[in-house]
Amino acid sequence: MAFVSDKVKNLPPYLFSEFQQKKKKLEAEGMDVIDLGIGAPDLPAPQFVVDKLAEEAQKPENHRYSTYSGCQEYREAVAGFYKNQYNVDLDPDTEVLAVIGSKEGIANLMHAVINPDDSVLVPDPGYPVYRTAVQLAGGKSVSLPLDHTDGYVPLFNQVDASTAQTAKAMFLNYPANPTAATVHLDTFLKAITFAEKNHMLLVHDAAYDMVTFNGYQSPSVLQVPNAKETAVEFGSLSKSFSMTGWRIGYMVGNKEVVQALSALKSNIDTSQFLPVQRAAAAALTSDFSASAANNKIYQERMEKLHDALSEMGLQADQPNGTIFLWVKIPNGYTSMEFAGKLLNEAGVIVTPGNAFGSQGEGYVRISLSVGKNRLDEVINRIKALDLKEVTNG
Numbered sequence: 001m002a003f004v005s006d007k008v009k010n011l012p013p014y015l016f017s018e019f020q021q022k023k024k025k026l027e028a029e030g031m032d033v034i035d036l037g038i039g040a041p042d043l044p045a046p047q048f049v050v051d052k053l054a055e056e057a058q059k060p061e062n063h064r065y066s067t068y069s070g071c072q073e074y075r076e077a078v079a080g081f082y083k084n085q086y087n088v089d090l091d092p093d094t095e096v097l098a099v100i101g102s103k104e105g106i107a108n109l110m111h112a113v114i115n116p117d118d119s120v121l122v123p124d125p126g127y128p129v130y131r132t133a134v135q136l137a138g139g140k141s142v143s144l145p146l147d148h149t150d151g152y153v154p155l156f157n158q159v160d161a162s163t164a165q166t167a168k169a170m171f172l173n174y175p176a177n178p179t180a181a182t183v184h185l186d187t188f189l190k191a192i193t194f195a196e197k198n199h200m201l202l203v204h205d206a207a208y209d210m211v212t213f214n215g216y217q218s219p220s221v222l223q224v225p226n227a228k229e230t231a232v233e234f235g236s237l238s239k240s241f242s243m244t245g246w247r248i249g250y251m252v253g254n255k256e257v258v259q260a261l262s263a264l265k266s267n268i269d270t271s272q273f274l275p276v277q278r279a280a281a282a283a284l285t286s287d288f289s290a291s292a293a294n295n296k297i298y299q300e301r302m303e304k305l306h307d308a309l310s311e312m313g314l315q316a317d318q319p320n321g322t323i324f325l326w327v328k329i330p331n332g333y334t335s336m337e338f339a340g341k342l343l344n345e346a347g348v349i350v351t352p353g354n355a356f357g358s359q360g361e362g363y364v365r366i367s368l369s370v371g372k373n374r375l376d377e378v379i380n381r382i383k384a385l386d387l388k389e390v391t392n393g
């Protein structure tokens with residue numbers, strides 16, 4: 001460990017690695033393991049986007065460096081998407097920045113906006129990257145309480161005044177990973193009011209903005225009047241167009257923050273490969289029928305699994321978005337024990353809720369990343385388990 005920094009040594013242990021090791025072992029023993037722990041779509045990227053990538057890759061001018069903030073075509077496509085989808089006006093030159101996936105953007109943003117020991121509010125349960133991003137930038141994350149009983153909306157009135165006043169930034173994420181919670185614009189209005197009052201930056205992660213169903217449309221935080229004075233929003237092609245490996249997303253909103261992250265990133269990376277940006281621009285300027293078709297598939301999987309779990313007495317709110325079910329575990333188990341039981345006895349990997357923060361205890365996240373036939377197999381295997389074993393003694 002002589003060459004390794006304290007920063008890296010202090011990274012939280014990768015909670016999923018234990019399950020992945022176990023998966024390998026069980027597979028080596030001949031078990032057919034079904035992995036519903038992965039938070040990524042199994043569906044392919046749309047063919048027209050792949051074709052556009054191939055076409056653009058043929059052009060030598062696209063083999064050069066991109067401009068630092070992303071190419072004009074991509075930034076204009078993002079601004080056009082905001083206009084069409086949310087009726088929000090964005091200046092593609094100053095209010096839009098290309099990022100190499102929103103994870104990269106989120107991690108680097110913390111270096112661009114916080115100083116050592118600054119505190120940042122993060123949703124609990126929430127996407128673990130927020131916490132580690134804050135930690136890597138030398139800051140301290142503070143749990144933002146969410147209402148378990150009412151759609152996981154933020155409980156701003158439970159944040160004490162001094163915590164609120166000292167926090168430099170706050171993360172929100174709807175449709176949410178891991179809880180699959182969705183909100184309406186009034187939640188963002190409250191969030192902006194809270195952030196404004198306490199002079200903190202609101203960072204909204206909209207990774208699942210277009211992965212919605214049941215007629216629900218996800219709002220943008222920038223639809224709140226004057227939100228640009230207080231907020232930035234991350235978006236990604238990863239989930240809406242099944243492009244996780246392409247590494248392309250964006251940050252939009254507050255000019256000063258867009259400029260700060262762009263300045264930082266210009267010293268670290270030189271944006272994404274131009275053909276990837278141009279293919280992503282084609283996706284964002286499309287009619288989104290490819291996303292709609294995928295959403296239909298997720299919705300069908302969701303309904304199938306949700307209904308089957310309900311019949312078994314396993315409760316989950318029926319989501320309007322994301323690719324997850326957030327399932328309450330039976331009494332008598334910890335999240336880890338229940339996830340362990342599913343793996344050992346049913347060969348099914350799910351993610352224990354406490355991997356997303358202490359408030360995730362009591363739940364597991366099930367990812368809908370396999371087809372319907374495999375889900376039938378999952379259902380049959382879980383049905384065959386005696387889930388009450390621990391409770392009864």
Ligand SMILES: *Cc1c(COP(=O)(O)O)cnc(C)c1O
Binds near residue numbers: 100102173244248
């Ligand atoms: C998947 C995911 C991301 C990461 O998206 P990339 O753009 O692929 O980096 C960000 N936020 C949440 C909540 C996610 O689930």
